[in-house]
Amino acid sequence: MIEIKGVSKTYGKGKIKALNNINLEVRDGEIFGFLGPNGAGKTTTIKQITGILKPDSGTIKINGIDIVKNPVEAKKHIGFVPDNPEIFNRLRGMEYLNFIGDVYEVPEDERYKRINELSEAFEIRDALSSSINSYSHGMKQKLVLIGALLHNPSVWVLDEPMVGLDPKSAFILKEMMRKHADSGKTVFFSTHVMEVAERLCDRIGIIKKGEIIFVGTLDELRHLRKDNDSLENLFLELIEE
Amino acid sequence: MKKAWALTKIYINSLYGISGFINSFKTNKKSAFKTIALILLILIGLLGTASAFIIYNIQLYDILRPINQQGIIISNSFIFAAMFTLIFGIVGIIATYFVDKEGDIILSMPLKPWNLLFAKFFTSYLYEAVLSLIIMATGVIVYGVKSGEGLLFYIISFIVSLLIPVIPLVVSYIVIIPLMKVANFLKKKDVVMIISGFIGALFGVVIQLSFQDTMMKMNKNPEVLREIFTFQNGMVSIASRIYPPSTWGTYAIIDISSTRGFTGLMLLLLTAAVAVILLHCFMSEMYLRSLIGSTEVRKSERKMTEKELKMGLRRRNILTSLLLREIRLMNREPIFFLNGPFVIFLIPAILGAMLFIQRDVIAAQLGTILRYNTSSYYSTLIVAGMGAFLGSMSSIASSAISREGKAFMYLKSMPIEPVKYINAKLLHAGIFGVMAGFITCAIGYFLMGVTIGGLMLAFIISQLLMLPSFICGLLLELTWPKLIWDNPQKAVKQNINVVIIIFGGMIFLYGTAAAVYFLLKTPIYGYLVLTIVLAVINVVLYACLISYGRKRFYEIEA
Ligand SMILES: Nc1ncnc2c1ncn2[C@@H]1O[C@H](COP(=O)(O)OP(=O)(O)O)[C@@H](O)[C@H]1O
Ligand SMILES: [Mg+2]
Secondary structure: OOOEEEEEEEEEEEEEEEEEEEEEOOOOEEEEEEEEOOOOOOEEEEEHHHHOOOOOOEEEEOOEEEEEEEEHHHHHHHEEEEOOOOOOOEEEEHHHHHHHHHHHHHHHHHHHHHHHHHHHHHHOHHHHHHHHOOOOOOHHHHHHHHHHHOOOOOOOOOOHEOOOHHEEEEEHHHHHHHHHEEEEEEEEEEEHHHHHHHHOOEEEEEEEEEEEEEEOOOHHHHOOOOOOHHHOOOOOOHHHH | OHHHHHHHHHHHHHHHHHHHHHHHHOHHHHHHHHHHHHHHHHHHHHHHHHHHHHHHHHHHHHHHHOOOOOOOOHHHHHHHHHOOOHHHHHHHHHHHOOOOOOOOOOHOOOOOOHHHHHHHHHHHHHHHHHHHHHHHHHHHHHHHHHOOHHHHHHHHHHHHHHOHHHHOOOOOOHHHHHHHHHHHOOHHHHHHHHHHHHHHHHOOOOOOOHHHHHHHHHOOOOHHHHHHOOOOOOOHHHHHHHHHHHHHHHHHHOOOOHHHHHHHHHHHHHHHHHHHHHHHHHHHHHHHHHHHOOOOOOOOOOOOOOOHHHHHHOOOHHHOOOOOHHHHHHHOOOOHHHHHHHHHHHHHHHHHHHHHHHHHHHHHHHHHHHHHHHHHHHHHHHHHHHHHHHHOOOOOOOHOOOOHHHHHHHHHHHHHHHHHHHHHHHHHHHHHHHHHHHHHHHHHHHOOOOOHHHHHHHHHHHHHHHHHHHHHHHHHHHHOOOOOOOOOOOHHHHOOOHHHHHHHHHHHHHHHHEEEEEEEOOOOHHHHHHHHHHHHHHHHHHHHHHHHHHHHOOOOOO
């Protein structure tokens, strides 16, 4: 569960207003899609959920734990995939995963089991002995994804996860997200493509220029307009207004 | 030529960040003030180091004047300058060989191979010229003032100083370009970069030792000795048997109005010009080919077995894991390694060779300082000081957070205790600090004859002396990290925190040395007070670091 209450954020010592009084609740057992055009504030929101940035005001709780007051505890509940997999380029894939395993205190046998499974599924097992700087963008993303899921976190936070993944891996990821939510846990992901959200999400939130302009199920979004427009057009209309 | 200059400007800005400095002067008073403070810091630090050379040269002048051989001071400085520019040239060229992913962008521009090489050559030349000017100044100023020379003397000295680095730099490129070509071919760029760094250092040491050897042989030869003492500054000509340009340069500086002075200058100019032209004629093609495809890296094609995977996944405690990550990330990035831990091995190699060559002179000089029974006290402290100097040159702590770059933000999303994170960084610097301590103790043992007991004390004091620079480096990095960069050079070479710590560290050491010299004259009392005071400073600084870092870690935003 993720609870965001009254969060605002500015950049550049208050000059650029990125988020204005955001309120959101992502419940257990659901996939929540966070939609918005480029520069709307999706990444900024996600960076605050994961403790990378400190909100100027407001609170964020992960499974009831405040991310600012108790960061180390709260972060243990999160599996995070950033939009740009700029990670420790000079490590080998396996060294990276082992480091993540140490940080999240994953026991050795479990570590082995999950890395074996996940790297097999995403087809990067053979690359694990190579240096990360020899990976393609997609391979880096897969590695980060495996790292994020290594400690079996209850809350998944993914920033534009489908960008750069090949179709097969994207399909596997979607399946995994579904399974995770169905087992009663939380998935929060951002995207700027309505189509992805439409197929996958239980509920969506739409953000525009740092403000939430819609939160609800896809049906609720359809009911907003009586005419039989596509969701894509609806989304475009909403963010144009 | 126009294109070559345009590219040169790009390189200069990318490597030295000069336009950023100039802009800060134009637009922001506050940051201009910071810049001036920084320059002052560098000057004071340099002055301290240069003063050692100056004092040495003054004493040498007084010894040599009666036998009419004072020209040695100039030829000595010339040879030092050439040697330093050679060694730093090799290391500097390696560290700046691949700039800003140029393999992909700059190579796609319509430039001739020699344009590329010239731009890179000139950029490294600038840095070398400054180095040469500083080293030459310590000799030229002493000679000039003592002999009452006029303006022309200083002008010629300036020109000669600018010419000195040209030949060493050409030699460095001739050595390195083929190495890089091989590196590129093998797709093992990183390994070859580090190996060439060591080869460069070794090369410098070998040259110094063979120089020493030749000098010894000549001194034993009566023929040569007669030649030396019958001509004014005859000793200068001896240097020419090892490195002729040094004689040309020296005669040009001390005697420009004579034929040998004038021909010296002409010869120097001519050789430098020919060397540069030859380099560009014959090496440009190879240079270009060494860059093409340089962004590729080799992948291991081997499949990983179950067993290997299982073996690789070992659980470690978090501090060990963080420390291991630090060491791997630093040592595997050649630019980080060459600007950081490598310095700990490079400087002793240079200084050790220098001390070895000059050991008789230095012993005589130390003898005057170290009269009474306190000689072991001062030599112990000198070893401690050298160790601390070396340790604080590694830049490991003062670039600790900047080196993370954009990945720092990702790191912040992990449940890592800031205190453990900071301790791992401090430990990383500490490990190389311990190595620096051992290396200088070895120098103290073999070259200065310090006793084992003295060395143990020297080791402890050296650690206590360098620790403040690590802690202050981390404090600076926590406050002003430089996280946005695309070229690792920016996290170390262009990182103001690194510069502040190197020169601030020097000033701290000179201050301590002065305090010891004037206030702590007796051994037992001296050791005791020094150790206690330093220990207290370290405890207080560490407490500040932890209480500040615990909070600050979460506030750092790129
Ligand atoms: N580090 C930063 N400094 C200044 N402004 C930023 C920074 N990061 C993001 N912004 C600004 O904040 C706003 C929201 O950005 P972001 O959260 O990255 O949007 P999104 O992820 O939805 O594309 C944009 O206007 C962007 O320009
Ligand atoms: Mg984004």
